[in-house]
Amino acid sequence: MYSLLVPSFCAINKLSSALFQGGNYIFEFDSFADRDICREFVAAAIAFHGETGKSTSEKPAAALQDEQLSTAEMEHRIKLLQEDNELQRLHKQFVIGGILTEAEFWATRKKLLDQNDRRKPKQRVALKNEMWSVKPLSDGQSNRVTFNLTPEIIHQIFAEKPAVRQAYLKFVPNKMSEKEFWTKYSRAEYLHSTKNVVAAAAEAAEDEELAVFLKQDDMLTNEARRKIRRVDPTLDMEADVGDDYMHLPDHGLLREESKDVLDSQYEPYRRYFSQDLNQHAAVVLQGRVVDVELGDTRSVAEALARTKQAELANEVSDGNLEKDLSHRISRVAEIEDLQGPRDLAVAPLCIKDPRDYFDSQQANALKPLGDAGSGVKTLKFNVSSVEAYGSLRELISEIRVTGLSEPITDPEVAFKVLSGLTQNISSTKYHLGKSPHESILDSLPKVTKEDLLHHWTSIQELLKHFWSSYPITTKYLYTKVTRLKDAMSQVYPKLQVHFVLLDNYNCFLYNGLPTCVYNFSCIFSLNSRKLRNLCSQISGIKFPYLSNQCFRL
Amino acid sequence: MTIPTKKKMAPAASKLYADDVSLLMVLIDTNPFFWNSINTSLSFSKFISNVLAFLNSILLLNQLNQVVVIATGYNSCDYIFDSSALQNHNQKGESLLQKLEEFVDKDESLCRDDSVDGPGFSLLSGSLSMALCYIQKVFRSGPLHPRPRILCLHGSPDGPGQYVAIMNAIFSAQRSMVPIDSCIIGAQHSAFLQQASYITSGIYLKPQLLDGLFQYLTTVFATDLHSRSFLQLPKPVGVDFRAACFCHKNTIDMGYICSVCLSIFCKHHKKCSTCGSVFGQAQTQDSSTPDRKRKTSVDN
Numbered sequence: 085m086y087s088l089l090v091p092s093f094c095a096i097n098k099l100s101s102a103l104f105q106g107g108n109y110i111f112e113f114d115s116f117a118d119r120d121i122c123r124e125f126v127a128a129a130i131a132f133h134g135e136t137g138k139s140t141s142e143k144p145a146a147a148l149q150d151e152q153l154s155t156a157e158m159e160h161r162i163k164l165l166q167e168d169n170e171l172q173r174l175h176k177q178f179v180i181g182g183i184l185t186e187a188e189f190w191a192t193r194k195k196l197l198d199q200n201d202r203r204k205p206k207q208r209v210a211l212k213n214e215m216w217s218v219k220p221l222s223d224g225q226s227n228r229v230t231f232n233l234t235p236e237i238i239h240q241i242f243a244e245k246p247a248v249r250q251a252y253l254k255f256v257p258n259k260m261s262e263k264e265f266w267t268k269y270s271r272a273e274y275l276h277s278t279k280n281v282v283a284a285a286a287e288a289a290e291d292e293e294l295a296v297f298l299k300q301d302d303m304l305t306n307e308a309r310r311k312i313r314r315v316d317p318t319l320d321m322e323a324d325v326g327d328d329y330m331h332l333p334d335h336g337l338l339r340e341e342s343k344d345v346l347d348s349q350y351e352p353y354r355r356y357f358s359q360d361l362n363q364h365a366a367v368v369l370q371g372r373v374v375d376v377e378l379g380d381t382r383s384v385a386e387a388l389a390r391t392k393q394a395e396l397a398n399e400v401s402d403g404n405l406e407k408d409l410s411h412r413i414s415r416v417a418e419i420e421d422l423q424g425p426r427d428l429a430v431a432p433l434c435i436k437d438p439r440d441y442f443d444s445q446q447a448n449a450l451k452p453l454g455d456a457g458s459g460v461k462t463l464k465f466n467v468s469s470v471e472a473y474g475s476l477r478e479l480i481s482e483i484r485v486t487g488l489s490e491p492i493t494d495p496e497v498a499f500k501v502l503s504g505l506t507q508n509i510s511s512t513k514y515h516l517g518k519s520p521h522e523s524i525l526d527s528l529p530k531v532t533k534e535d536l537l538h539h540w541t542s543i544q545e546l547l548k549h550f551w552s553s554y555p556i557t558t559k560y561l562y563t564k565v566t567r568l569k570d571a572m573s574q575v576y577p578k579l580q581v582h583f584v585l586l587d588n589y590n591c592f593l594y595n596g597l598p599t600c601v602y603n604f605s606c607i608f609s610l611n612s613r614k615l616r617n618l619c620s621q622i623s624g625i626k627f628p629y630l631s632n633q634c635f636r637l
Numbered sequence: 638m639t640i641p642t643k644k645k646m647a648p649a650a651s652k653l654y655a656d657d658v659s660l661l662m663v664l665i666d667t668n669p670f671f672w673n674s675i676n677t678s679l680s681f682s683k684f685i686s687n688v689l690a691f692l693n694s695i696l697l698l699n700q701l702n703q704v705v706v707i708a709t710g711y712n713s714c715d716y717i718f719d720s721s722a723l724q725n726h727n728q729k730g731e732s733l734l735q736k737l738e739e740f741v742d743k744d745e746s747l748c749r750d751d752s753v754d755g756p757g758f759s760l761l762s763g764s765l766s767m768a769l770c771y772i773q774k775v776f777r778s779g780p781l782h783p784r785p786r787i788l789c790l791h792g793s794p795d796g797p798g799q800y801v802a803i804m805n806a807i808f809s810a811q812r813s814m815v816p817i818d819s820c821i822i823g824a825q826h827s828a829f830l831q832q833a834s835y836i837t838s839g840i841y842l843k844p845q846l847l848d849g850l851f852q853y854l855t856t857v858f859a860t861d862l863h864s865r866s867f868l869q870l871p872k873p874v875g876v877d878f879r880a881a882c883f884c885h886k887n888t889i890d891m892g893y894i895c896s897v898c899l900s901i902f903c904k905h906h907k908k909c910s911t912c913g914s915v916f917g918q919a920q921t922q923d924s925s926t927p928d929r930k931r932k933t934s935v936d937n
Contacts, residue, residue: 430812468752472669473745477738479672479681484734486682492690493851501849505856509869 125155128162157197164196173538174545183571184549188564192548211240211368231270238381241269242388243367246303249385251296260293262381272297276355284353299352304363310399317409318416532582539575546572657861658701658783660775662768663692663790667708667741668759671793671823675756679822679847685737688790689730691854696720696729698859703783705771707764708737709791710744711757714764716771758796761789761829765806765817772815784862786816786839789830792823797888800829800881807833816840818858822847828879828888835876842871883911 113119165172178184190197242249248269256265272294275284288295374387550568553561665688672681692704706718717736720729765787772785787810810817816839819830826843834841844853860868882889882903893902898912908915 431814466752466754467670467673469669469745469748469750472673472753473741473748475673476667476669476681476741480685480734480738480741483682483685484731488686488690488730492687493849497846497849498852501844501846501852502856504845505853505871509871512872 121155125159128159128166160197161190170538170541174542177542178545178571181571183546183567188549208372210371211243212236213368229270229274231266231273233266233270235381235384239384240367242385243373244363245301246307246392247296247299247301249388250303251293252381252385253389255293256382268294269297281350281353285350288353300354304359314399314405316412318412532585535582536579539579543572543575657863658699659695659861660703660705660772660783660785661695662771662785662787663688663704663706664709664761664764664768664787665706665790666759666792666822667737667744668711668757668793669741669744670711670753670755670757671759675792675824679850684790684822684850685734687851687854689733690851691859692718692720692733693729694855695859698861701783705768706733707767708740709759709761709764710740711759712744712747712749713740714760714767715740715743716767756793756823758799759791759793760799761791761793761796762799762802762806765789765803765810769806769809769813769815772813776813786818786862788818788820788858789833790820790822791827791830792821794823794825795827795829797881797885801883803829803833807836810837816862818842820844820850820853820858822850831873831876832878834873840870841873 111119111122113122165175175189179186179189242252252265256262260268268291271287272284275287275298284298288298373391374384546568550565550572553565553568556562556565665685692706695704696702702720704718704720705716708715708717715736717740718729718733768787772787775782775785807817810833815837817830817833817837818839819827819834819841821827821830821841821843831841833839840857842853842857844850857870860870879888879890880892880901881887882892883900884902884904884906887903889901889903893905894900895902895909895912895914895916897914898909900909900911902909906916
């Protein structure tokens with residue numbers, strides 16, 4: 085049993101190492117906050133390590149305790165590893181396997197760590213689309229109607245009805261308490277739902293505050309007027325099938341207002357369904373404008389009020405609107421015949437994923453190192469320009485005189501060429517794929533391909549660390565280099581396994597091997613004698629058939 | 638004034654232009670030092686006769702096909718044949734050879750070196766640029782035009798001084814979706830043309846039997862772009878992606894790269910010669926050997 089008074093990082097470390105030795109644990113906490121922190125951490129840690137189920141508890145604990153990381157950092161790293169499979173594999177292979185320490189592994193990835201700290205979750209929760217979320221619950225027996233107002237609903241009410249928001253800010257807590265305020269509001273809603281305009285007018289006459297809720301919202305009408313003035317004149321108002329005005333009066337909505345003409349004194353208390361619907365739709369589509377905690381009603385109201393004011397101020401000061409509108413009009417209303425020629429179709433330049441270059445390096449790998457071109461060499465001799473041009477001219481006049489020969493090529497030679505080409509094309513089709521951009525990797529089974537690419541990236545990672553440790557001046561670097569060397573030499577048998585398995589496929593997979601080996605041979609293709617000697621001292625790596633190539637310099 | 642010899646077609650013309658009508662730009666290497674130094678069975682006269690037969694067969698494949706030939710010389714490049722500008726169809730070969738002779742004379746007159754060691758370098762970047770300019774003109778000539786591609790018949794070795802210009806031409810061809818095919822008639826592979834064909838999805842081929850050059854040309858390089866989607870064509874084993882350094886134009890494997898403009902240098906410089914940015918000091922705690930090369934490339 086562990087009881088955590090204050091979750092400290094060391095305690096969490098011990099916890100994580102203990103967790104992965106298996107077994108069940110019960111934790112006691114003093115406060116909910118502590119429990120929440122610990123629960124998040126443990127959940128993340130379990131998710132991270134839980135897939136393999138192996139127990140490699142010693143090393144991670146030892147490695148982690150070397151540095152002082154905050155909980156947030158740890159969580160951040162775990163999150164990064166969870167998101168990127170490739171990174172997670174590398175991390176598991178090297179850090180958990182003891183080849184690299186945690187600090188070294190993350191040292192080259194500072195960019196990743198910094199960048200994502202400030203990232204917020206990508207998706208934001210939208211507002212609910214229920215219009216009548218404040219449904220009264222009434223039991224048939226008594227005359228009570230109950231309204232349930234959650235902070236979410238209150239937020240939405242404030243967003244949709246600016247008059248209510250303003251009233252809240254004005255009345256609470258001076259004139260009435262919050263509970264009273266909402267009671268009055270609920271009463272107003274109830275009255276509206278009965279659709280009894282006369283009764284609403286009567287009650288409003290008695291109660292001033294209630295009148296605020298019952299009357300039409302002036303702020304809304306002002307806002308609507310402003311918006312109409314700023315509508316884009318290039319809006320396409322073309323009617324389509326859905327806008328059938330002839331057969332579907334009122335767009336198919338049942339008109340809920342009575343057709344009686346009421347006295348003008350009752351007009352302000354009338355509610356129009358279409359207005360409510362439009363306002364609700366506009367608010368929902370706009371989404372969450374403020375990011376405040378929903379618990380405190382007052383702060384929500386204030387935040388919303390502030391946003392609205394800021395919007396208003398922006399509109400007033402925005403003189404560019406006229407210019408933008410006129411630009412847009414001129415662009416939309418253009419006449420096609422009078423336009424100049426457009427730009428030609430172009431393909432975008434793309435910088436490719438380096439993994440695509442994996443097998444195009446085959447040629448370099450298959451070539452023996454240090455050799456520049458093919459076997460045929462041109463004789464280098466000095467020619468005077470007069471002579472050269474002269475002979476060229478002679479040859480041209482020769483053709484003019486003799487003309488084209490008949491046949492243009494010897495038929496036997498032509499046949500040899502054709503059969504050679506056919507064989508070349510058909511053999512490379514199986515080995516290299518049909519198009520210049522297809523690779524042998526694609527012809528392998530997916531698992532093998534992933535494995536090979538993973539070996540490649542892990543070797544690159546090891547080489548990066550290997551080279552960054554040169555020159556070796558301290559004992560620490562020496563042990564590090566030895567560790568890396570051991571790790572690299574273990575990759576070879578793993579690759580061998582693949583070749584054995586793929587023999588049945590009959591594809592010449594050692595096309596892939598030289599590329600991995602090429603990376604190794606990069607270690608040895610150096611000009612510096614000192615480094616070469618050093619390499620030969622500590623390496624002793626035995627490559628099956630590459631050893632003669634390695635030390636050729 | 639030349640009168641175009643295109644026939645006026647019925648409204649179904651767009652269909653004809655969409656499929657296999659091609660505009661072939663042929664860049665032939667007329668570097669005299671190269672032709673003088675090779676000791677294979679292909680002499681320049683045989684080469685030209687093979688090429689002439691190939692051009693005839695291209696023009697026979699489709700009435701609307703066009704061929705333009707550009708000569709890549711030692712000091713200059715020039716157009717020597719344009720099939721769409723011809724008056725008399727029977728005199729194609731004559732006019733090409735005539736223009737070629739005139740070009741060689743002009744090239745010689747521009748020559749400033751008295752003698753040259755070995756094969757020398759031809760101006761591939763110049764002729765690539767001229768081909769791309771012609772293609773752009775064709776693009777702007779109207780909505781209907783044949784699909785262009787470039788064929789380089791090249792033999793001279795790669796001139797490292799032209800690396801930047803050739804790479805720019807290659808990217809421009811890639812952007813306009815113009816494939817660059819390469820047929821290497823020289824002794825060694827050309828890294829620049831390998832990259833060109835790889836990047837622009839063209840074909841790179843170094844024929845083994847130069848005697849049968851005509852057969853190679855008609856089998857591989859006569860295919861139009863539409864047919865390439867269902868024909869199998871030879872694919873090279875790998876591409877030599879090595880770059881040339883900007884300071885000495887040597888081909889290098891490892892070097893220094895400016896992080897601002899990505900120019901490549903073989904030795905450590907204080908300042909980038911392309912964009913002028915000043916490099917900071919390398920942060921090494923211990924003294925490094927001066928001739929040690931460290932790759933400072935942007936992360937992979």
